[in-house]
Amino acid sequence: MNVGAKVALAVAAAAVCVAGVIGVLVHRITADDQLATARSDLDRQLVSAAHDVAAGAGTGARTDPPGLPGPVARAVRGNVRVTFLQAGDEPVLWAATRISDRRVLVLSRSYAPEERSLAALDRTLLATGAAATLPVSLAGLVLGLRMGRRATAAARTAERIAEGALDARVRPSGRDEIARLAVSVDTMADALGARLEAERRVTADIAHELRTPVAGLSAAVGLLPPGRATELVTRGVRNLRGLVEDVLEVARMDAQVAAVDTEQREVSAMARRAVADLDEVRVRIATDAVVATDPRRVERVLTNLAGNALRHGGLPVEVLVDGPVVRVRDHGPGFPPDLLAVLQSSGPQRFRTGSSTGGTGLGLTIATGQARLLGARLTFRNHPEGGAEAELRLPTE
Structure with a gap:
């Protein structure tokens, strides 16, 4: 039951109680007076009759x-002059x-006659x-x-703000507690x-500042002589370049400047290309479908999901294509309860993985942002087995 209904019921109950109490008081006072x-x-008639008898x-x-x-x-045996009301169907x-x-x-x-008069008063x-309670109840209903x-x-x-619509505002009116709540929500949003x-x-400034020196490092690595040290440096520079590109991608999605190029593509083909460089990932096709989407972004989503499963889950990692739905599953311990609660409520938080293995936490953030751009739905859960x-549901229209 919402607040409005509760207020309306409270006002109606108060009106009924007040009307009832007033009615009982008027009945009691009138009955006693009668x-x-x-x-x-x-x-007085008895006293007058006694004088007449004596005379x-x-x-x-x-x-x-x-x-x-x-x-x-x-009472009369005790020499008391008495009046007495004998109750019954015919009171005397x-x-x-x-x-x-x-x-x-x-x-x-x-x-x-007095009983009939009292009954008429009660009616x-x-x-x-009832006539007074009805308008009061209606007024309470309108207020509620x-x-x-x-x-x-x-x-x-507040829910829209939590979902990312930071331009949403309540625009409060009045000066009561609800208006104060609305002002607080708007202030929080600001x-x-x-x-x-x-x-x-x-984030964007750091990524842009890092892009130039990372490009220089990538060029310099190519001049190093072959060897174990060169391999380690090359791997580190490659990871750093990937991280910078991830941060730039997040900055572009935050700034809402990312463009979506839609094409007709088979879901199975996009899934296979997404994990082509991940040897430990298996792709299974239950049913295939052709959807109108941005294949580059779909593949980026699936690559990030599969890579996250490889890093933080357990082998084997499977990608199941079921029409417009793609599920990426690992066989590890599953999402930690606290991380799963965040994923199912507000979505991934950048720079947080919830895993003991560490990581930047940008993979799921980018996957969620790309899915939002595509109009797709990305959900997370722990498999019953x-x-x-992670389930990516692509739009079919």
Whole structure:
């Protein structure tokens, strides 16, 4: 149940409670007042009748009537003038007093008119309470829906920001707590955008600054004499050049300047080319498909996924093509729980692998960014039979 519904129910419940309490109080006060008035009137009539009896005049009171209620009889025996309401289907109000040692003077009348009047009052109170509760409940519903919409808008904007839409804003209105929440979300988005932009600029600047000296190193390595030391230097320079290119690729995707060149290609052909230089990776074709996509970016995604599986997983590493879906699976220990939670929620974080073997963590970041550019869906999980599995689902339209 959302906030709007809860507010509406709370307002409606409060209105019903207030109407109920007021109704009960009015009923109780009216009933007590009616009974007190009726008793007072009947007692005055009894006193007047007693004076008439003493003067020998006629009266409408009865003397020693049969069927006198027990409480009245007991009170009169104690020389108490009493009034008593006998409840039942036909309520009767009694008044009695002793006029001699053996005689009791009694007046009685039906209390039904007062009961009918009280019942009519209850019906009026019920109708009035319902009439008052309905507009209050509607007002509470409108207020609750408005609050719910504002809270939902803030939540959806926060979700869009978490997904990478840093230009999303709530645009708050009002001065209540929801408005403060909206202001906080917008402020958070501004601060996050500024930090990410600074990070992107630093990343791009570092990559560009490193590109020239790395190119010089690559040229200088070719002049070294053959030998073990030269092989080590060559491998190191090649790894460094690949890292710089990865950082530049991330910077281009962050700046949203990467272009997508779409072609009709077989998924199996792209998968085989992607792992052609990875001897330990096996490609299996369940069903093939032809999709319109950017083959270079698809191959880059699959190469990064397979390379990540080789570095951090266990052999054998398999690439399964099932139509527009490609699954890359290793047979290692699988993704660590904390890394898997990050991959399934916000996606890979650059410079973080979650693996004890180290690494820069750019492979999955680039793969996710390339998949986003292609309009594809990249998901990660631990396979039920063991090992980590990444699934790339290419768009078919």
